[in-house]
Amino acid sequence: MSVNPILRAAALGLTCLALTACTNSPDKHVTATTITKSLFKGRAKPKPVDPNQLAASIQTVLASTNAPVIALAIPNRKAATVMSQLDVNHGYATFGTSDRRSVTLRGGMVTGTRGLGEDIMSSDISGVQALIAGRRNGTAQRVTRYLNGEDVTVAQVTTCTVSVGTTDRYQLAEVNSAATSVSETCRAEGGEFTNTYRVAPTGRVLQSRFWHSPMNEYITIQALR
Amino acid sequence: MISKKPIVAVATTASLLALCANAPLADNLITDNTNIYGTPGNLIDMPTAEMAEEGQMSTSVSVYGVGDNNQTTRTTLTFQVLPRVSASFRYSGIGGLVPDPGGPTFSTLHDRSFDIRIRLMDEGRYMPAVALGLQDFIGTGIYGGEYLVATKSIGPRLRFSGGIGWGRFGSYGAFGTTGTRPKTLLGEGGIPTYDRWFRGDVAAFAGASYDITDKLSFSAEYSSDGYDREVRDGAMKHGMPFNFALGYRFNESLRVSAYSLYGEEVGAALTISLNARKPAIKGGAEGAPLPVAPRSQGDAVDLGWTTDPTRTASARSTLESLLQREGIALHAMDLDGTRAHIQIRNNRYGLRPQALGRTARAMTRSLPASVETFVITQMVEGQPSTSATLKRSDIERLENAPATDILAATTFTDGASQPDAALLPGAFPRFEYGIGPYLRFSVFDPDNPVRANIGVQAKAKYHIAPGWVAEGSVSQKLLGDLDKVSVPGVSKLPRVRSNQAFYSQTDTPTIDYLTVANYGRPAKNIYSRVTVGYLERMYAGASAEVLWKPVDSRLGLGAEVNYVQPRDFDQQFGLRTRNTTGGTIPEWNGHVSAYYDIGYGFYGQVDAGRYLAGDWGATVAVDRVFANGWRVGAYATKTDVSSSTFGEGSFDKGIRIEIPLAWGTGTPTMQTSKTNLRSLARDGGARLDVNGRLYEQLRGTHQPEMAKSWGKFWR
Numbered sequence: 059m060s061v062n063p064i065l066r067a068a069a070l071g072l073t074c075l076a077l078t079a080c081t082n083s084p085d086k087h088v089t090a091t092t093i094t095k096s097l098f099k100g101r102a103k104p105k106p107v108d109p110n111q112l113a114a115s116i117q118t119v120l121a122s123t124n125a126p127v128i129a130l131a132i133p134n135r136k137a138a139t140v141m142s143q144l145d146v147n148h149g150y151a152t153f154g155t156s157d158r159r160s161v162t163l164r165g166g167m168v169t170g171t172r173g174l175g176e177d178i179m180s181s182d183i184s185g186v187q188a189l190i191a192g193r194r195n196g197t198a199q200r201v202t203r204y205l206n207g208e209d210v211t212v213a214q215v216t217t218c219t220v221s222v223g224t225t226d227r228y229q230l231a232e233v234n235s236a237a238t239s240v241s242e243t244c245r246a247e248g249g250e251f252t253n254t255y256r257v258a259p260t261g262r263v264l265q266s267r268f269w270h271s272p273m274n275e276y277i278t279i280q281a282l283r
Numbered sequence: 284m285i286s287k288k289p290i291v292a293v294a295t296t297a298s299l300l301a302l303c304a305n306a307p308l309a310d311n312l313i314t315d316n317t318n319i320y321g322t323p324g325n326l327i328d329m330p331t332a333e334m335a336e337e338g339q340m341s342t343s344v345s346v347y348g349v350g351d352n353n354q355t356t357r358t359t360l361t362f363q364v365l366p367r368v369s370a371s372f373r374y375s376g377i378g379g380l381v382p383d384p385g386g387p388t389f390s391t392l393h394d395r396s397f398d399i400r401i402r403l404m405d406e407g408r409y410m411p412a413v414a415l416g417l418q419d420f421i422g423t424g425i426y427g428g429e430y431l432v433a434t435k436s437i438g439p440r441l442r443f444s445g446g447i448g449w450g451r452f453g454s455y456g457a458f459g460t461t462g463t464r465p466k467t468l469l470g471e472g473g474i475p476t477y478d479r480w481f482r483g484d485v486a487a488f489a490g491a492s493y494d495i496t497d498k499l500s501f502s503a504e505y506s507s508d509g510y511d512r513e514v515r516d517g518a519m520k521h522g523m524p525f526n527f528a529l530g531y532r533f534n535e536s537l538r539v540s541a542y543s544l545y546g547e548e549v550g551a552a553l554t555i556s557l558n559a560r561k562p563a564i565k566g567g568a569e570g571a572p573l574p575v576a577p578r579s580q581g582d583a584v585d586l587g588w589t590t591d592p593t594r595t596a597s598a599r600s601t602l603e604s605l606l607q608r609e610g611i612a613l614h615a616m617d618l619d620g621t622r623a624h625i626q627i628r629n630n631r632y633g634l635r636p637q638a639l640g641r642t643a644r645a646m647t648r649s650l651p652a653s654v655e656t657f658v659i660t661q662m663v664e665g666q667p668s669t670s671a672t673l674k675r676s677d678i679e680r681l682e683n684a685p686a687t688d689i690l691a692a693t694t695f696t697d698g699a700s701q702p703d704a705a706l707l708p709g710a711f712p713r714f715e716y717g718i719g720p721y722l723r724f725s726v727f728d729p730d731n732p733v734r735a736n737i738g739v740q741a742k743a744k745y746h747i748a749p750g751w752v753a754e755g756s757v758s759q760k761l762l763g764d765l766d767k768v769s770v771p772g773v774s775k776l777p778r779v780r781s782n783q784a785f786y787s788q789t790d791t792p793t794i795d796y797l798t799v800a801n802y803g804r805p806a807k808n809i810y811s812r813v814t815v816g817y818l819e820r821m822y823a824g825a826s827a828e829v830l831w832k833p834v835d836s837r838l839g840l841g842a843e844v845n846y847v848q849p850r851d852f853d854q855q856f857g858l859r860t861r862n863t864t865g866g867t868i869p870e871w872n873g874h875v876s877a878y879y880d881i882g883y884g885f886y887g888q889v890d891a892g893r894y895l896a897g898d899w900g901a902t903v904a905v906d907r908v909f910a911n912g913w914r915v916g917a918y919a920t921k922t923d924v925s926s927s928t929f930g931e932g933s934f935d936k937g938i939r940i941e942i943p944l945a946w947g948t949g950t951p952t953m954q955t956s957k958t959n960l961r962s963l964a965r966d967g968g969a970r971l972d973v974n975g976r977l978y979e980q981l982r983g984t985h986q987p988e989m990a991k992s993w994g995k996f997w998r
Contacts, residue, residue: 081717083744084612084630085953088944089719147577150683158570162683169683172571172998175564175949179997180683203685203994205566208338208559209634209911211686211994273564 107131107138116140116231116282127231127282128153130161132174134275140282165191166263166281167255168270176271179203179211186242189220191261193238196220200244204271216244228256228264231282237264244269251276311405312412312434312442315535316492316500317554319345319542320418320426321359322371322398324444325492326504327526327542329452331444332414332434334402335363338559338909340940347542347550353379353518354391360938360960362915364907367402370917372938372960373419374732375426379518393732395962397421411435417480418451423468424476425512428452430488445489448507449481455509455524457484474926500530510545522546559913559946566998568949572640573605575647575682578675582652589620589653598650603707605645610951611638614662617704623650624658624704626667633912633943633953635661636686636989639671640996643678660698661984664802664975665711665750666810667698668984669834686994695834695986699804706749713746721758725768725783727962736763736787740795750802754974756795763787775928776966777866779821779895783964785852786820793854795820800975808833810977819972820854822847822895824870830977835986837880839978844873845971847895865966869897872971878978880987884908886916895969898922902968904939910991912943912955920968928967935968937961 081089112129119127125143130153132138141153141161150169154160159173167190169181185198197219206212223239237256244251251269258264262281270277314333318324321343324331335341341361348354355378361371377392396419406412411433419426432446446452450464464483469476490504504526513519528542538554588594595618602625603613610631617624623646629638639659646657657678660670677692724735740758747753765787774781798816805811812828824847832839849868851857861868874892881887886908891901900922908914919936926934938960945951982988 080719081715083715083717084610084628086717088948088952088954145574145576147575147679147682152574154571154574160571160574162574164683170997173569175566175568177566177998179566179994180685205994205998207561207565207911208909209566209992209995213685271565 107136112138112140120231120283125283126151126153128161128163129280129282131278132270132274133278161279163263163279165261166257166279167266168268168277168279171270171277174270174274174277176204176273178270179205186218186220190240190242190255190257190263193222193240193257193261194220195222200242214246216246216250218242218244228258230265230280233264233281233283235259235264312436315339315341315554315556316530316532316538316540317341317343317359317361317552319343319347319550319552320357320371320398321345321361321373321554322400322416322418323361323363323369325442325500325502325530326444326490327502327528328506328508328544329444329488329490329504329526330400330414330416330418330430330432330446331442331490332402332406332412332432332446333442333444334367334369334400334414335361335556336558336560337363337366338561338913339363339556340559340915341554341556343552343554345550345552347544347548348378348519349549353513355518362907364915367405369400371398371400372396373398373426374727376732377425377513377518379516380512381516392425393727394423394425395727396424396426406435419476420480421475424450424479426451427476427479428508429481432488440494441491442493443489443491444504445487447485447487449483449485450479451508452488453484453486453507454511455486455507455521457486457507459485461485498532500532502528502530506545520545520547559909559911559915559942562911562946563949567945567951567995569951569998572609572644572998573648575644575679577647577679578652583655584653585651586620586653588651594651599707602645602649605649606642609638609641609645611642611645612709613707614710615704615706617702618650618654620653622656622658623654624660624670624701626660626662626698626704628662629953631953632951632995633945633955633983634910634951634992634995635983636993637951637995637998639989640998643673647675647678658701660701660704662698663980663984664752664800665746665748666802666804667701668981669986669989670696670698670701672696682997686996689996690990690993695989697807697834700807711746711748714743715745716741716743718742723763723765723787725765725964726960734764734768736760736765738763751799752802752975753799755797757792758795759792760787760790771930771965773864774930774966775865776896776898776924777861777868778863779849779868779966780964780969781966782863783821786854789853791853791855793820794856795854796974798974802975802977805829810981812975812977814973814975817850817856818845818847818974821850822971823850823858824848826971826973828977830981832878832978832981832985837882837987839876839878839982841876841878841978842874843876843892843976844871845973846870847872847971866896868895869893872897874970876978878982888918890970894920894922894967895971896924896966898924898967900924900968902970906939911946912941913946914939914941916940922968924967930965935962935965 119140123142127142139155141155144152144154150162150164152162162170171177180203182201186200189196200216200218202214220242225238228235228237235258240255242253253268255263256265264281267278312333316325318326323335324333344358346356356376359373363369373396375394380392382388398418400416402414404413413433416430418428428450430446430448430452434444436442462482464479486507488507492502494500506524510521514521523546526544528540530540532538536556540552543549606613612628614626614628632638642659655675657673660667672694681689718741721740738758738760742756744754766784768784771781798814800814803811810830815825817823826845828843830841848858851859872893874890876890879887886906888904902920904918906914906916916939921934940958942956944954
């Protein structure tokens with residue numbers, strides 16, 4: 059446990075003494091007991107992904123639903139999971155897990171996440187998506203919205219250059235399709251990031267590695283069905 | 284504390300600065316270091332024009348001097364109110380000073396002081412940043428001094444500062460003088476020392492800081508503080524005007540430093556920093572909501588279900604269980620063919636838009652497709668607060684749009700204007716209890732800076748029927764020394780608060796409060812509360828309050844009247860006589876209040892009326908409130924009691940800090956940590972401490988407040 063959480067806990071320390079230890083009240087989630095537990099437990103370290111376990115859970119999820127399924131990995135946190143589609147709303151497909159993490163995709167490109175930390179709240183990707191899905195070189199704007207430390211929406215506006223690479227085959231789980239590599243380099247004040255995609259002839263993005271946030275860095279998503 | 288005059292100055296500055304709040308100040312001479320007065324800056328005893336990041340709250344402790352006699356400790360709480368304004372509160376223990384003849388005696392002088400620093404100009408390519416500061420500008424002014432200082436960086440590691448100062452900063456090597464600086468104290472202290480500002484000798488100071496590595500830094504300065512009184516009283520020696528320090532930065536939250544002062548003293552300092560704008564996890568770590576379930580085309584015209592009671596019942600139970608998963612209780616529901624009105628009890632989300640957003644999504648997943656209008660009313664103490672009306676098709680259409688779009692499509696009205704909805708079976712009665720430790724503390728006792736009691740407390744709350752709440756708390760002290768808090772000598776006021784030590788002497792269980800309250804909605808925009816019973820630890824009686832607060836208004840107006848009888852010191856069921864050494868405690872007190880959301884993150888509150896001791900006056904409070912719920916404020920009460928009757932400090936004042944626990948834990952909760960730093964309780968300007976005052980309970984559910992964190996709607 060680093061110094062920061064300790065200080066944070068110390069800041070809330072006086073509170074700790076003022077918190078109830080045991081209560082039935084529905085609005086008291088933080089109690090002296092939960093604070094103490096979290097202090098001793100420290101921040102949960104991400105467990106390395108067991109490839110066999112992941113493969114097994116892919117099979118389980120594919121067998122349990124007829125809906126589209128994706129695999130999501132956060133290399134920076136050594137985390138990976140399988141998500142199935144929950145709902146499609148106006149072309150935005152939301153995929154989720156039973157432990158309440160979700161991502162929203164439009165044509166296979168991420169526009170929002172929930173429960174991952176420093177979540178993308180919404181995105182305007184129509185410009186870049188037209189280039190990426192059409193596998194065309196060009197420049198377009200991308201807007202990604204986050205909540206800042208005050209819980210106020212902030213928009214990151216970037217200008218992105220899309221360039222098209224080679225075409226090969228994408229074969230994973232139940233997906234088997236030709237796929238063209240496309241990269242998208244976005245520049246904003248204070249830095250740049252490069253997202254990479256593999257795009258089917260239909261324009262659907264089958265695989266992507268995209269910049270999520272300073273906390274999670276790059277996230278990868280692969281279509282499994 | 285900050286009296287009316289400086290507040291106006293701060294507010295004006297606030298409005299000016301808000302214009303450039305988005306300017307990239309991030310690298311403009313920002314530091315998380317503090318000097319030994321605990322103000323942001325990389326020098327030692329001298330100030331700089333550096334600022335901390337906005338929202339930074341640092342606590343620093345610096346100690347110098349060896350041995351008991353001349354050891355000096357400065358504990359400072361500094362808050363970066365705005366990018367260019369910081370305020371500090373300091374509690375010092377100065378050893379070795381000789382008491383003034385006729386003044387109170389002490390071995391260590393405990394003194395409180397307040398500073399304010401304003402950056403007038405940011406650093407440019409060639410121009411330095413310039414700041415103006417008032418140090419210890421209220422009260423006895425033992426550390427009093429004013430300065431104008433400029434700081435310029437050369438490369439990322441080296442910073443030079445130079446300035447001129449008055450008061451302490453003009454006490455060594457003065458090159459001129461501007462008028463005479465009076466020595467006499469205004470009132471009994473606690474009043475801005477405006478008669479001294481920028482008067483007297485003027486001297487120059489300078490210094491430099493260098494970051495040797497990212498962790499290690501060195502600084503050196505030429506000080507214009509002669510430490511005249513310390514030297515005169517033999518508390519310290521002044522060998523030379525140069526100070527040096529070596530600092531180590533563990534991370535952005537923790538720093539330590541060692542320093543030498545005037546060639547004669549060595550000292551050490553520790554700084555701990557938190558930032559209101561840096562939560563555990565930005566946007567929160569809570570689980571994802573269920574997405575909106577869009578309707579298929581054509582579904583919306585099917586009204587067949589309206590004649591089928593089982594489908595209505597099933598929609599209600601689905602909604603109830605979906606909401607329960609989100610920590611929201613379905614309180615009441617009214618469903619017809621195209622419109623649903625539900626009342627909810629939000630038990631989880633400190634930022635109310637999140638409760639609304641999750642409720643709206645749960646409604647799309649549970650209500651028949653023909654229901655197009657959603658009305659969601661938030662309940663507070665069993666009474667309706669704001670109703671938000673949304674079109675279901677807007678919720679479907681805007682799920683992936685910026686949150687401002689759905690805000691624009693939402694209508695806010697007074698929940699009391701909605702027709703009654705059918706209560707769910709679980710709505711009343713409800714019983715809640717909790718048992719846990721408690722800590723009560725008292726600070727700034729002249730004999731002992733911090734005293735505390737620790738014990739066990741059991742609370743219970745019974746929601747009897749709409750608006751009716753019975754609640755109580757019993758506690759048992761285990762250990763502590765609050766009974767030793769000094770009781771000030773007889774004043775001309777009845778003892779309404781100053782005898783708090785007597786209330787801490789008992790070793791038997793005490794009833795902290797035991798009340799029955801009724802919360803009501805007598806009319807549109809009007810809220811009411813009546814509380815009777817044992818209202819607080821010292822008083823029993825009755826309290827009635829009424830508040831006018833339209834759901835979309837930034838202004839709230841309230842009035843409160845209280846009938847009180849003092850309770851026995853053992854805080855059981857008995858009452859004691861109203862006659863005290865200083866007079867008779869009046870039975871009646873009360874206030875009219877105005878609450879205003881000034882904008883730019885500032886809130887103001889004025890309470891005017893009759894205080895517990897029968898004194899008439901007003902309390903002015905200003906808070907810096909962040910959208911995430913962090914709140915740092917200051918208040919001052921002035922009544923018709925003269926400074927000399929009131930005693931030390933002249934009038935009551937304090938600092939209040941509220942930190943939402945969600946900021947620290949990363950998961951939503953309505954719980955907050957509240958700290959109130961105030962002078963020793965005295966009898967002038969004292970208010971009744973009754974539970975359930977209306978404004979604070981309602982504010983978060985009203986439109987102006989929800990608009991600030993509306994981004995949470997889709998979180």
